[in-house]
Amino acid sequence: MKLLFNELSIDGQFHDLKAFRRAVEMIMSIRNAARQFGWELQCHQNVSDTLVMPGYPMKKAVNTLTKEKRRDFLQWLTHRGSLWNNEQRHSGDDYMACDDKIVTDTAVGEAAYLCFHGILCHIVSMNPSEWMYSPVKVDWHNIETLESIDVCNHWNADEAENAFRSVPAQPLDSWGQLETTARNICRNLTFSPECFTPLQDIPFNKSAAEQLLQRLTTLRDFKNSIDNKGKRTEKGQKIYQMHFTGDNAWFSDSSRTEKSRFRNDMTFPHPELGGNTLFCTWHGKVKTTHIPLRIHFSWPMQAHEKTYVVYVGQKITKK
Numbered sequence: 001m002k003l004l005f006n007e008l009s010i011d012g013q014f015h016d017l018k019a020f021r022r023a024v025e026m027i028m029s030i031r032n033a034a035r036q037f038g039w040e041l042q043c044h045q046n047v048s049d050t051l052v053m054p055g056y057p058m059k060k061a062v063n064t065l066t067k068e069k070r071r072d073f074l075q076w077l078t079h080r081g082s083l084w085n086n087e088q089r090h091s092g093d094d095y096m097a098c099d100d101k102i103v104t105d106t107a108v109g110e111a112a113y114l115c116f117h118g119i120l121c122h123i124v125s126m127n128p129s130e131w132m133y134s135p136v137k138v139d140w141h142n143i144e145t146l147e148s149i150d151v152c153n154h155w156n157a158d159e160a161e162n163a164f165r166s167v168p169a170q171p172l173d174s175w176g177q178l179e180t181t182a183r184n185i186c187r188n189l190t191f192s193p194e195c196f197t198p199l200q201d202i203p204f205n206k207s208a209a210e211q212l213l214q215r216l217t218t219l220r221d222f223k224n225s226i227d228n229k230g231k232r233t234e235k236g237q238k239i240y241q242m243h244f245t246g247d248n249a250w251f252s253d254s255s256r257t258e259k260s261r262f263r264n265d266m267t268f269p270h271p272e273l274g275g276n277t278l279f280c281t282w283h284g285k286v287k288t289t290h291i292p293l294r295i296h297f298s299w300p301m302q303a304h305e306k307t308y309v310v311y312v313g314q315k316i317t318k319k
Contacts, residue, residue, distance in 0.1 A: 001167055001210075002114055002121035003034050004084050004107035005043040006153070009125035010050040010058070017064045020052050023126050024065065024073055029157035030124050031076065037164045041076075041124055042084035044107060048077050089113055095141035103138060111151045112138035120167070120210040127155040137248050149287055150248065152214065159238075166217035172209040175199040182213055186220040189297075190306045192271035198313025208288045212312060215250055215284035215295055218243055219307070226303045253299070254281040258317040265317075266296065268310040280310050291315075 005027070014020040031041040052061040058077075062070055076082050088105075090096070090113035096104045103109040107123055114121040125131035135150035154160035166185070172178050179196040218239065225236025232240055243250040254266065259281055270276035284295035296311035 001037075001039050002084075002111070002119060003039050003041045004111050004121065004123050005041055005047065006107050006123045006125040006131055007044050007047045007050060008101075008103070008106055008108060009129035009131040009155075010047070010052060011129070012051040012053055013126075013129060014053040014056075016053070017056070017061060019128070020056075020061050021065060021069075023128070024062075024069070026127050026155070026157055027124065028069075028072065028076075030154055030160045033157055033161040034164060036161075037167070039164070040082060042082050043077060044085050045083050084110060089117070097139050097141065098136060108136060108138060108151065112140065112149055115149050115151055115207050116140060116147070118206040118208075120207055122152040122154060122163070124160070125153055125155045129155070131155070133246075133248075134242060135248055135250070150211075150250075162221070163214070166214060167210065172206060172213065173204075175202075175204055175209065178209045178213060182216050186216050188220055188223050188307070189216065190271060190308050192268065192308060192310045195310050196312050198311065202291055202293075202314060205288055208286055208293055211286040212284075212293060212295065215286060216309070218250065219284065219295075219297065219309075223301050223303075223307050226301055228303050230302055249285075251282065251284050254283065254317060262317045268296070271308050271310065272306075278308060278310060280308070292318075 014023070034041050048058045050058050052058055062073055065073060080086060084107065088110060090104070090110055092105050094104055094109070094113065096102070096109040096112055098108055111121040111123045123136065131153065132155050134153040136153045137148055137150055140147045140149070152163065154163065172181065175196065183191055222236055222239045225233045225239060227233055244252070259266070263279070266281055267277050267279050270278050278298055280296040280298055282297055282299035284297070286293040292315040293313065294311065294315050295309060296316070298308040298310070301307050
């Protein structure tokens with residue numbers, strides 16, 4: 001897994017140096033969390049030239065840190081092994097954009113390029129900044145086509161560590177391994193026996209497999225965040241706001257038209273009650289370069305009722 005610092009999240013937004021120092025501590029906490037799993041947070045060599053606040057470029061603002069924190073931060077900014085631009089994969093000629101903002105030659109563009117090519121890559125953004133949302137949708141304008149992909153973004157150390165923990169220690173190298181891993185680490189979800197079978201007709205894509213696992217672990221965590229009264233805990237509410245709402249939500253219900261037109265396709269055999277069926281219109285979404293993937297599951301989630309995952313495969317409601 002690759003982890004890149006989003007230098008675009010520094011744009012002079014800090015009102016005072018105290019807020020900047022808190023933000024630095026958060027970034028270093030995320031870096032330390034990543035290193036526990038063997039990953040290094042990489043940055044661009046020009047980060048030190050960014051403007052933290054009026055009159056304070058990064059180089060000047062860093063001098064207000066304590067001696068030890070300043071040393072650690074500067075070592076990170078300047079260490080050759082921490083600089084992703086030394087091994088940049090995408091070209092400056094690639095046209096990559098996020099909300100109409102060109103992100104070519106930035107960490108956001110590089111992360112998107114790596115994800116497009118099957119390499120799992122997340123970004124880390126400053127807190128506070130205008131980049132405190134996830135996923136970050138990046139559009140790649142090729143000569144003849146426009147392709148989009150979601151990049152996972154972190155700005156909170158605790159949530160980042162939970163996300164890192166969900167990434168398997170061994171890289172996923174087959175759909176079969178995805179199934180085995182998901183069944184092992186998402187034990188509060190009930191998978192139907194054949195729910196992963198539709199993936200077998202699709203060429204394996206490592207990035208897609210990792211994103212599917214990420215969606216499943218998010219469902220796992222969300223289910224664990226519903227109390228005995230059916231209410232979402234504080235953590236559950238954060239997950240809901242982050243991943244179940246908005247235009248780029250990972251999870252959503254099918255439209256009324258889709259429910260009518262594809263009713264038979266979204267009706268699945270009940271995993272445990274023979275002869276019964278489940279109409280599962282709620283789904284998780286993963287975008288790949290060519291084939292959109294979906295995870296269909298039972299809804300609503302309840303603390304004392306099973307959540308069934310009944311389908312993992314190509315998008316059902318294709319027009």
